[in-house]
Amino acid sequence: MSDIRLVNLTKSYGEGNAVSEVNLEIGEGEFFSLLGPSGCGKSTTLRMIAGFIRPTSGQIFVGRDDITALPPERRDIGIVFQNYAIFPHMNVAENIAFGLKLRKMPKAEIARRVEAALKQVGLVGYDDRYQRQLSGGEQQRVALARVLVTEPRILLLDEPLSALDKGLREEMKFWIKDLQKKLRITTVYVTHDQDEALTMSDRIGVMSKSRIVQIGTPQDIYERPKTLFVTSFIGHSNVMDVTVARRDGDMVVVSLDGHEMSARGAADLQPGTQAKLVVRPENILMGAALGETGPRLAATVLSETYQGAIVRYRLKRGSQEIVAERQNQAHVERFAPGTEITIGWDPGWSEALTA
Amino acid sequence: MRDEAPVSPVFKAVAMLTLVLLLLPVVIVVLAGLNAGEYLTFPPKGLSLRWVTAFLGSATFMSAYIYSFVLALVSTLISTVLGTLASLYLSRSRSGAAAALRGFFMLPVVLPGVVLGLALYIFYVTTDIGLARTFAGLLIGHVLVTCPFVIATVTASMVGFDLSLEEAARSLGASPWTAFRKITLRLIAPGISAGAIFAFIVSFGQFETTLFLTVPNHEPLPMAMYISLRYKFEPTAAAAGIFAIALVALSTVVSSRLVSLRRVFRA
Numbered sequence: 001m002s003d004i005r006l007v008n009l010t011k012s013y014g015e016g017n018a019v020s021e022v023n024l025e026i027g028e029g030e031f032f033s034l035l036g037p038s039g040c041g042k043s044t045t046l047r048m049i050a051g052f053i054r055p056t057s058g059q060i061f062v063g064r065d066d067i068t069a070l071p072p073e074r075r076d077i078g079i080v081f082q083n084y085a086i087f088p089h090m091n092v093a094e095n096i097a098f099g100l101k102l103r104k105m106p107k108a109e110i111a112r113r114v115e116a117a118l119k120q121v122g123l124v125g126y127d128d129r130y131q132r133q134l135s136g137g138e139q140q141r142v143a144l145a146r147v148l149v150t151e152p153r154i155l156l157l158d159e160p161l162s163a164l165d166k167g168l169r170e171e172m173k174f175w176i177k178d179l180q181k182k183l184r185i186t187t188v189y190v191t192h193d194q195d196e197a198l199t200m201s202d203r204i205g206v207m208s209k210s211r212i213v214q215i216g217t218p219q220d221i222y223e224r225p226k227t228l229f230v231t232s233f234i235g236h237s238n239v240m241d242v243t244v245a246r247r248d249g250d251m252v253v254v255s256l257d258g259h260e261m262s263a264r265g266a267a268d269l270q271p272g273t274q275a276k277l278v279v280r281p282e283n284i285l286m287g288a289a290l291g292e293t294g295p296r297l298a299a300t301v302l303s304e305t306y307q308g309a310i311v312r313y314r315l316k317r318g319s320q321e322i323v324a325e326r327q328n329q330a331h332v333e334r335f336a337p338g339t340e341i342t343i344g345w346d347p348g349w350s351e352a353l354t355a
Numbered sequence: 356m357r358d359e360a361p362v363s364p365v366f367k368a369v370a371m372l373t374l375v376l377l378l379l380p381v382v383i384v385v386l387a388g389l390n391a392g393e394y395l396t397f398p399p400k401g402l403s404l405r406w407v408t409a410f411l412g413s414a415t416f417m418s419a420y421i422y423s424f425v426l427a428l429v430s431t432l433i434s435t436v437l438g439t440l441a442s443l444y445l446s447r448s449r450s451g452a453a454a455a456l457r458g459f460f461m462l463p464v465v466l467p468g469v470v471l472g473l474a475l476y477i478f479y480v481t482t483d484i485g486l487a488r489t490f491a492g493l494l495i496g497h498v499l500v501t502c503p504f505v506i507a508t509v510t511a512s513m514v515g516f517d518l519s520l521e522e523a524a525r526s527l528g529a530s531p532w533t534a535f536r537k538i539t540l541r542l543i544a545p546g547i548s549a550g551a552i553f554a555f556i557v558s559f560g561q562f563e564t565t566l567f568l569t570v571p572n573h574e575p576l577p578m579a580m581y582i583s584l585r586y587k588f589e590p591t592a593a594a595a596g597i598f599a600i601a602l603v604a605l606s607t608v609v610s611s612r613l614v615s616l617r618r619v620f621r622a
Contacts, residue, residue, distance in 0.1 A: 052522050072525040085523040089541050098537075099527035143523075150527060 003028040003186040004049065004154060009058035011044055018044040020210040021058070026203075029184040031177065033197040035221075036207035037233065042190045045207070046156055049188060050079045062153060078147030079156040082163060084139040086131040092118070092142050093127035099150035117149040120179075137168045144176075148183065155180070155187045161196060173199055194234045198222060206230050226266065228353055231278050238284065238322045240277040242352065244269045252352050257318055261295040265352035274355045283349040284324035286313070287333050287341055294344045301339045315343060381600060388593035395590045410594040419579035420598060426490075426575055427558040430497035435551045437498070438505025439543075445506070446513035457510075464503045468563030472496060476567035493568040493575075497558045504557055505550035512546025552610050556603050 002025035009022040019041040026032045034042040047053040049060060051072035059068045067075050087095050093114050100110045118124050121141040131139060140160055147155065160176070161169045177200045180187050191197055197204045198218040205215045206229075214226045225231040228239065242254035244265075252265030254277055261277075269275055285291065299322065302314040306328075313324045313335065324343065326332060335341055383397055388407065392400035410416050445457050463471055475496050479487035486492035516539070524534035540547075562577040569578055576599060580592040 050522070050526055052525075071531075072522070073528045073530055075526070077526060079523070079526045081519045081523060083517065083519060085517060085519040087520060087524075087538060098524065098529075102528040102533070146523075146527065 002026060003030070003063060004032075004188065005061040006045070006049075007059045007061070009045065009048060009060065010056050011041075011048060011053060012056045017041075017210045019048070019055075022212050024205060024212065024215070026186060026188065028186055031180055031187045031189065031200060031202045033189040033191060033201040033204045034207055035191055035194065035197040035204050035234075037192055040207040041210040042192075042207045043158060046079075046158055046188060046190045049154075050077055050156055051075050076152050077154045077156060078150060078152035079158065080140070080143045080147055080160050082159040084136075084143040084160075084163075086134070086139050086142055086146075088131045090130075091127065092123065092129050092134070095142055096146045096149050098146065103150070113149050117145040120148070121145040136164050137172060140164070140172065144179070148179075148185075153186070155185045157187065157189045159191055160189075161191070162193070169196075176200065198234070206233065208233070223349075224264070225278065225351060226353070228276055228278070228355075231351075231353065236281055236323060238279045238281065240279075240320060241355070242275050242277045244271050244273050244275050244352065246271050251347065254352050256295070256297075259295055259297065261350075262293075262347040263350040263352040264348065266354065269352055269354065275352045276355050278351045278353055279345050279349065281312070281323045281325040282310075283345050284315075284322060284343055285345055286324060286326070286335065286343050289326075289333070290342060290344050291346055294347050294350075296342055296344050299341055299343045301335045301337050301341060303337050304335060315341075317343065384593050384596040384600065387590055388595075388597040390590045390593070392590075395584070395588050395593060406590040406594040407597065409589075409591045410598065413591060415574075416576075416579055416583075416591060416595050419574050419576045420595065422573055423559055423576040423599075424602065426494065426497060427555050430494055430501055430558045431551050431554040433494070434498045434502040434505050434554045435547060438502045438550055438554075439509050439547055441502070442506050442509035442513055446510055446516070447518075460506050461503050463499045468500065468561070469566065471499065472564035472567040475499075475564070479568075488568070488570050490570055490573070493565065493570065496564045496568045497561060500561060500564055501554035501557050504553035505547070508550035508553065509543060509546045512543040512549075516542065548610050548613065552607050555606055559599065559603060 004024070004026040006022050006024040009019060009024075010017060011019040022041075022045055024032075034045060036042045044053060048055050051067070051070060055068065059066055061067065062075070062077075087098065090098070096114045096117050097110050100113060105113075114127070115124075118126060121144055123138065123141050123145070126134075126138070126142075134142065143160075157176070161172055164172060173196055180200075189197070189200060198221070201218055203215060203217055204221050205212045206221060207213065208229045214221060214230050216224070221230065222234055225234065225237075231237045231239070240256055242256045245253040245255050245260055247253075247265075247269070248262060250264070251262045252269050253260055253262055254265070254275060255261075256277060263277055265275070285294075290296070297317055299315040299317040302316050302321070305312040305314075309328055310325050311328050311332075311334065313326075315322045315324055322343070386399050386402075387395055387397055388410075389402045389404070390396065390399035391403035391405060441456075441460060445453050445460070475492070476487065479492050486495065520538050520542070521534045524538045525531070529537065560577060561575070562581070565575055565578060569575065574582060576595060580595055583589060583592045
């Protein structure tokens, strides 16, 4: 059974919609990310789930209960804010005890739970510190402990890593994911960072212009983007103009400057119409790496950029520039600028999308 | 590396001079109140507690002192509550009305006290709503004058206040009132008490607005001092001044202590 269900959730401000008809089901114990650029409505959606914003229309269910009209304090939902919102006039222990005191728990029980929570987030001995004495990462751990100690049904995380520096962000990404897995707590994570979403999520909902445009596993989202927006927002892509020739079972045959090639494609692609063919840079095959199937196209190497683990090529094919990336492995073929080469790709790793 | 640039001697001298100029009237009043002579003179003809005793024994002055104290206390309480509520609205509302209202709330400070007092007096008399020359009418005048000071200090303490602190408290299970009491109020308490101290001092020393609104035979201290000096040039008024200064100084020290104590214990 789904743990969180959003039904036609909409929030409008004056003329425009911040969130339009969002329908979503999140399973129990699932780590679900709302991913999108700033202003896409992801934070508004999260704040509606938390109860800070009243939806214009639509409903929010947790389990069987319609919580749309409940105030935040009666929702049993914990939230960690982007800036952590540690109460500056309370020390770490008092911050963590805040929710427990409101629940009128006995003092000894509160002390025991606070201690356990500190242990859980690796901050034993931090009881007496104040917010100003904590680093960003420590504040985040306190914010998480403060929420988790009340054992909420659902955990909401609003861009919790964006205020941290890069190294710490990498570390916290896995730490949060591990903690979430251990606790099996249903989590909604809001981020504009594709790496975070891909690394941490069980499923991702990509949002654009107040709507959810695609829901899927990280692999679905990355490998089978349904729209050009998803393609361009998540990772880099080569986008080529093609014409749809015909359907061929699950695949679709498109024509790129007269070269016919097979690609994966949506069922709504009509023969004769314009479409976009999308291939990720790492899926562009060059030289000896070319496989049995797929297109064979002539291209010229414009530049080669060495990036350590990968080597990046800018290629010219016809009038279009194409970016290719290869793993920098032993015996890998390298191409100097100006070299004429043949490129191609596996049809199963190319996607035809409505233009 | 130096921690701070040294303060130039000229700057120090100017600062000292300003301090002396500010404190001089206080010293003069205190010395005049301790005058041993018959009349209000400076420098005093010897020091004595003669006029202090006279002040303490004067029914007029003592009742004026107590009257002013009560008036200042009540108007401080009212304007602290009203001013804090107004500041919350002003700092949180994004409507254009809030911006316009901010200026409007500050008007009593800009307006000459005499004008405000006269306006209120005319209003009370012409509408005949039973406020002319009553305690309530006077209190309204004092609240009007003191409220802007609370609004100014509390609004300043709300600048940069992180609303997600309140939201965090709410989702941890706090009702709106509990979240306000345990989080917001604690964090803006210094601003509120600073505003309250201002309000008390302003009300206690208020003269111009009071002029038109006093209840017959119940003069606040500044009025009583003025009247006394007009008819007999006695140092009792100066002695009253000593007590006025003492009360203001005391209330300032006590309130700032209360705030910092609360910070220490975080009740």
